[in-house]
Amino acid sequence: MKTYDYLLSYNIKPSVQRIAIMDYLLAHKTHPCIDEIYMALCDDIPTLSKTTVYNTLKLFVEHGAALMLTIDEKNACFDSETSLHAHFLCKKCGKIYDLPFSGETKQVERIDMNGFFIEEIHQYYKGVCPACAAKEQGKEVG
Known part of the structure; x- marks a missing residue:
């Protein structure tokens, strides 16, 4: 399933940023944090901000497309395996x-x-x- 369709299956309206962030989560099973996702994508999407990454991940979690992990007090990490x-x-x-x-x-x-x-x-x-x-x-x- 393409990322566009994957997002639609969770009732999330696809955008360039949302597709890129979900692509990253699906491809990197390392439970990345917001900073890691931002640093990986900011060169390809110069208009991307950490706030956009945060809000997008929050949206994914709210719709059940991703999980937020708070295993330690340092970082919230994200997992596309739901x-x-x-x-x-x-x-x-x-x-x-x-x-x-x-x-x-x-x-x-x-x-x-x-x-x-x-x-x-x-x-x-x-x-x-x-x-x-x-x-x-x-x-x-x-």
């Missing part, structure tokens, strides 16, 4: 990895739990990734 999954933050290298969700609930559509209507579930893990652990042990991970 299926239910967990995240792992490596305390050594700072990379964020997708992990399978280990909770009982696989669907999140207004789950009623004793009168609490759950609309979102976030599961974050923090620790050391395999690559950093191998470096500490003097080994390389393939």
Whole structure:
């Protein structure tokens, strides 16, 4: 599916900036922050501002086309993978990895739990990734 159609499927009106930002999110599964997205796109779109990137990402999150991750207090990161999954933050290298969700609930559509209507579930893990652990042990991970 082309990015134009992808945005329309989430009821988001495509624009040059929105298409470029979503293209970046879909192509870079690194959970980028606003600054990273802005720096990657500003040369190709000179009229792009950080405010536009912020507002566009906020729109994507509001429409369910992206997730905003607030795993640490430093940055909000964004993820184009909207299926239910967990995240792992490596305390050594700072990379964020997708992990399978280990909770009982696989669907999140207004789950009623004793009168609490759950609309979102976030599961974050923090620790050391395999690559950093191998470096500490003097080994390389393939």
